[in-house]
Amino acid sequence: MRDRLDDLRELLLRGGTSPACVGRYLRELSEHREDLYDDLLAQGMVAEAAWSEADRRLGDTDALMLPMLADRRFRSHAARWPVLFYLVLPLVSLLAFAVGSVLVLALLASTPLRPFMPDLGQGAALLWLAAPVVIAWLTILSALRRRADLHWPALSCLAAVALATAMQLQVELPSGAGAGEIGVSLTPPALLPVILLATLALFPLLLRKTHG
Amino acid sequence: MAPSSAPFLNGVPELLILRLLRDREMYGYELVQAIRETSGDTIVFAEGVVYPILHALERDGALSTRRQTINGRSRVYYAVTPAGTTRLQGLTDRWRELNGTIATILERPRHA
Numbered sequence: 001m002r003d004r005l006d007d008l009r010e011l012l013l014r015g016g017t018s019p020a021c022v023g024r025y026l027r028e029l030s031e032h033r034e035d036l037y038d039d040l041l042a043q044g045m046v047a048e049a050a051w052s053e054a055d056r057r058l059g060d061t062d063a064l065m066l067p068m069l070a071d072r073r074f075r076s077h078a079a080r081w082p083v084l085f086y087l088v089l090p091l092v093s094l095l096a097f098a099v100g101s102v103l104v105l106a107l108l109a110s111t112p113l114r115p116f117m118p119d120l121g122q123g124a125a126l127l128w129l130a131a132p133v134v135i136a137w138l139t140i141l142s143a144l145r146r147r148a149d150l151h152w153p154a155l156s157c158l159a160a161v162a163l164a165t166a167m168q169l170q171v172e173l174p175s176g177a178g179a180g181e182i183g184v185s186l187t188p189p190a191l192l193p194v195i196l197l198a199t200l201a202l203f204p205l206l207l208r209k210t211h212g
Numbered sequence: 213m214a215p216s217s218a219p220f221l222n223g224v225p226e227l228l229i230l231r232l233l234r235d236r237e238m239y240g241y242e243l244v245q246a247i248r249e250t251s252g253d254t255i256v257f258a259e260g261v262v263y264p265i266l267h268a269l270e271r272d273g274a275l276s277t278r279r280q281t282i283n284g285r286s287r288v289y290y291a292v293t294p295a296g297t298t299r300l301q302g303l304t305d306r307w308r309e310l311n312g313t314i315a316t317i318l319e320r321p322r323h324a
Contacts, residue, residue, distance in 0.1 A: 029263065058259055059261055064260045067261055071268055
């Protein structure tokens with residue numbers, strides 16, 4: 001039989017309570033119920049009646065749920081600012097990754113790896129395509145853990161894929177008197193890479209729908 | 213005096229909890245038992261709701277916690293901090309003021 005504390009967990013998470021607060025609360029409730037149960041057994045109650053009484057004295061689901069939902073301090077940051085957490089933060093992370101990889105390439109240009117810059121540039125371009133998928137999975141898993149509405153995470157996944165496929169990285173070695181170049185440009189993304197990456201990025205959601 | 217924005221009779225559970233924890237640290241179940249015993253079972257409530265209050269007091273800095281394993285069972289012990297002692301004093305003063313006001317209201321003669 002399903003423990004009603006599991007139902008309480010789902011209600012609190014769907015209500016926006018942070019997973020850490022929910023975990024701690026349910027752990028202490030469970031320990032409290034066990035202490036109650038042990039005491040009732042020691043008083044001579046039979047096991048089934050003792051468990052039932054311990055569960056009753058803990059409080060009904062509403063009594064246990066409402067104080068947690070009423071206190072804003074127990075809400076997760078994601079529940080308070082869903083657009084910031086599920087849309088802005090992933091896109092900013094993607095841009096930061098792109099900027100960081102360009103800076104790393106620029107630093108490597110003045111090292112013995114200089115002759116391999118075009119290959120390193122291609123490697124970085126591949127990582128740029130993998131990054132939105134990784135960021136999308138982390139965003140979706142974060143939303144699933146919090147039982148959050150999946151609209152913002154799904155939108156952010158698609159936006160990240162579109163941005164990543166639109167960004168083009170070019171690395172050119174110096175030729176003659178000319179200096180080498182690391183360039184970033186934005187071009188209209190090709191449809192096939194967008195579809196492929198979007199499918200990969202939204203894979204956790206597709207898997208969840210398939211398994212129910 | 214400006215009206216308080218606090219809900220009516222807010223702070224009573226916090227007052228009881230801080231007062232009992234001021235004497236010694238306790239874990240949640242122990243604290244609930246202490247409330248029942250010291251009140252002679254007149255204060256009865258859904259026992260699990262003590263935890264949101266404890267967690268809120270901890271966030272406010274009024275309580276500190278430590279986890280300890282005794283007889284194979286792990287428990288979280290709560291203790292009052294100096295900030296908690298100050299808060300307890302404030303709640304106690306407020307309660308005494310409220311108590312006096314209510315007593316005055318109750319003793320007012322009935323008007324014809």
